[in-house]
Amino acid sequence: MSNLNELYQQVILDHNKNPKNYGQLPPPCCSAEGKNPLCGDHIDVYLTIEDGIIKDLKFEGDGCAISKASASIMTTVLKGKPVAAANEYLEMFQDLVTSDQPNEEHKGKLGKMAIFRGVHEFPTRIKCATLAWHTVKDAVAAG
Amino acid sequence: MMNQPLLQKKDNLTSIQSARLSFPALDQSVNDHPLVYFDNAATTHKPLSVLKSIDQFYSSYNSNVHRGVHSLSEKATEQYENARKSIQGFINAESAQEIIFVKGTTDAINLIAQSYGRSNIQAGDEILITEMEHHSNIVPWQILAEQNGCKLNIIPFNEKGELILENLDQLLSSKTKLVSVVHASNSLGTVNPIETIIRKAHLKGIPVLIDAAQSIQHGKIDVQKLDCDFLAFSGHKIYGPTGIGVLYGKKTLLEEMPPYQGGGDMINYVSFEKTTYNELPYKFEAGTPNIAGGIGLGAAIEFFQSYDINSIIAKEQALLKYGQKKLLEVPGLQLIGTAENKTAVFSFVLKDIHPHDIGTILNQYGIAVRTGHHCTQPVMAHYKIPATVRASLVFYNTEREIDFLVEKLHAVNEVFK
Structure with a gap:
C-alpha cells in the first residue's frame, strides 16, 4: 500500500478538505474553464495580473482529491510569480508526474508541488493532477 | 419457439458457481490481490469457448466471407452465417435476415438514425427517449435533429430512478x-417497463427501438413477443468480443430503409449509371465484416444459452439483494438508483469523497469498478452529482467479492476521515 500512501499524503488530503484560494475573483481578471471529459470534472480558474505579475489567483469546481489539492497548492505556488513562470512551472510539473526520472533541480523549484510525484505510479490520474495547471495556461493565453 | 442449444442445460447452482472457471481472465491477481471484476456493465469477460472460436477462425479457416469459391471462404461464410442463425434463435427473430451485424449498440442506433430517421422523420417531428439514456441513444438523434430539424422529447424519471409514465400518452403525440x-439503465440498473411503452406507442402507430445493451445478458428477450420494431445490443457485454453487435429490425421496416453505408457486399449490381442493393441483411453490411467477431459472438450466445436463464436471473438477483443490504453498512454510502426492478448494478456516492479517489483506492486492492458519469450526464445532472462509483455484477460474481468491496470501502472512509 505504499503507492497509495504516496498518492494520498496528508498534505494532499488536507488541501482537498480545506482548499486554499477557493472561489472566484471579480472582473477584470483572466479566467478559463478546464474540463476532463473522461470523468466530467471541471475547474474554473481566475487570475488578476498586474505588471506581468500574478497578483491573485483563485479556483473553484468539482474534482477528485488529486485535482483539488493540485489546484489549491498551485495557487499558493503561483501567487506573486511572473506570468511567464506559469508555463515554466507547468512544464516542470508535467515532467515531475510523467517522467520516469524527473529532473531533480525542477523538484526543488516546485517546492510543495513535489509531493505529487506519487501520481506517477497512477497513469490514469495524471490528468487530474495537471488539470488546474493547463487551465491556468489557457486563462493566461485568453488574456 | 426459441432454438434449443445443442448442449444440455447446466441448470443447477453448482454449474452456475463453476461458470467462473470458464473465464481465464478472472483468475488473476491485480496489485497482489485476487481480481474482483465489478465492471461488467462496461464489458464482461470472455469464456474460453469464445476465445477458442476466434483463435480457430484465424489459425485455420481465416478467409473472407460471401465471395470466395474456395473451401476456406466457404467454411468462414458458413460459420459466420451460423452465428447469425444462433442470434436469430436467441432473440426469437422471425428470420435470420432481420439480424444485422454491426459494431455494437452505438453503431446500431446511428444506423437507425441515419437510415430510418432520415427517410421517415422530418422537420417538426419528434423522437421520444428517456432521461436515463446512455449518450449513444441521445447524440445520434441530436445529429439527426441538426440535419433535419426534428426534436427530442424526454420521458422523465423519479428519485428512485424509475420512469414516470403517467404522461406517456401526452408524450406520444401526433408528431x-x-x-x-x-x-436497462447502465448507470442506475433500472429495468424499464418496455412492454407498456411498446404497447402504447403501437396504439398510435409509432415504431419503437429498444436499447438492450444492458439487458440482453440478464434475461430472456423475445423480439416477437415484445413486438419491438428494432432492438440493438453489443456482443462484448454478453461474454462476446468487442467490435461486434446486433441490430434486429422487423423485415418490413428494414426492407423499406435505404442503405446506411455503401461499398462491397451490400450491392446487387453496380454500374456508373445505376446501382441496385443486395437483399437483407447484406444491404446494411457494407465492406468486409468483423468475421471473427461474428463467430465469437455466436460462441458467446451458445455459452450463455448452455445455462438455464432462470438460474442466471436468480443468481444475479440474489447478488443484487445481498449487495444492496451490505453496501448500506458503509457509513455515508448512498445508492443512486433504487428501482424495484433492476439489474445487479450498484451506483453509489460515499460522503463527499470523489468517485475517482474511491476507484483508485479500490483498484489497489484488485477491485475493478467504473467511476465517472458512465456516459449518462443527464442522469448525473438529475441527481446533481458529477459522478458515481459503479459496481456492476453478473452471474460469475460472488457474495464474498461483495464482502471484500464493503471491507475496502470502510478503508476508503479511513483514508478520508
Whole structure:
C-alpha cells in the first residue's frame, strides 16, 4: 500500500478538505474553464495580473482529491510569480508526474508541488493532477 | 419457439458457481490481490469457448466471407452465417435476415438514425427517449435533429430512478415518429417497463427501438413477443468480443430503409449509371465484416444459452439483494438508483469523497469498478452529482467479492476521515 500512501499524503488530503484560494475573483481578471471529459470534472480558474505579475489567483469546481489539492497548492505556488513562470512551472510539473526520472533541480523549484510525484505510479490520474495547471495556461493565453 | 442449444442445460447452482472457471481472465491477481471484476456493465469477460472460436477462425479457416469459391471462404461464410442463425434463435427473430451485424449498440442506433430517421422523420417531428439514456441513444438523434430539424422529447424519471409514465400518452403525440428507449439503465440498473411503452406507442402507430445493451445478458428477450420494431445490443457485454453487435429490425421496416453505408457486399449490381442493393441483411453490411467477431459472438450466445436463464436471473438477483443490504453498512454510502426492478448494478456516492479517489483506492486492492458519469450526464445532472462509483455484477460474481468491496470501502472512509 505504499503507492497509495504516496498518492494520498496528508498534505494532499488536507488541501482537498480545506482548499486554499477557493472561489472566484471579480472582473477584470483572466479566467478559463478546464474540463476532463473522461470523468466530467471541471475547474474554473481566475487570475488578476498586474505588471506581468500574478497578483491573485483563485479556483473553484468539482474534482477528485488529486485535482483539488493540485489546484489549491498551485495557487499558493503561483501567487506573486511572473506570468511567464506559469508555463515554466507547468512544464516542470508535467515532467515531475510523467517522467520516469524527473529532473531533480525542477523538484526543488516546485517546492510543495513535489509531493505529487506519487501520481506517477497512477497513469490514469495524471490528468487530474495537471488539470488546474493547463487551465491556468489557457486563462493566461485568453488574456 | 426459441432454438434449443445443442448442449444440455447446466441448470443447477453448482454449474452456475463453476461458470467462473470458464473465464481465464478472472483468475488473476491485480496489485497482489485476487481480481474482483465489478465492471461488467462496461464489458464482461470472455469464456474460453469464445476465445477458442476466434483463435480457430484465424489459425485455420481465416478467409473472407460471401465471395470466395474456395473451401476456406466457404467454411468462414458458413460459420459466420451460423452465428447469425444462433442470434436469430436467441432473440426469437422471425428470420435470420432481420439480424444485422454491426459494431455494437452505438453503431446500431446511428444506423437507425441515419437510415430510418432520415427517410421517415422530418422537420417538426419528434423522437421520444428517456432521461436515463446512455449518450449513444441521445447524440445520434441530436445529429439527426441538426440535419433535419426534428426534436427530442424526454420521458422523465423519479428519485428512485424509475420512469414516470403517467404522461406517456401526452408524450406520444401526433408528431412522434419514433420511440427509442433503454431497456436497462447502465448507470442506475433500472429495468424499464418496455412492454407498456411498446404497447402504447403501437396504439398510435409509432415504431419503437429498444436499447438492450444492458439487458440482453440478464434475461430472456423475445423480439416477437415484445413486438419491438428494432432492438440493438453489443456482443462484448454478453461474454462476446468487442467490435461486434446486433441490430434486429422487423423485415418490413428494414426492407423499406435505404442503405446506411455503401461499398462491397451490400450491392446487387453496380454500374456508373445505376446501382441496385443486395437483399437483407447484406444491404446494411457494407465492406468486409468483423468475421471473427461474428463467430465469437455466436460462441458467446451458445455459452450463455448452455445455462438455464432462470438460474442466471436468480443468481444475479440474489447478488443484487445481498449487495444492496451490505453496501448500506458503509457509513455515508448512498445508492443512486433504487428501482424495484433492476439489474445487479450498484451506483453509489460515499460522503463527499470523489468517485475517482474511491476507484483508485479500490483498484489497489484488485477491485475493478467504473467511476465517472458512465456516459449518462443527464442522469448525473438529475441527481446533481458529477459522478458515481459503479459496481456492476453478473452471474460469475460472488457474495464474498461483495464482502471484500464493503471491507475496502470502510478503508476508503479511513483514508478520508
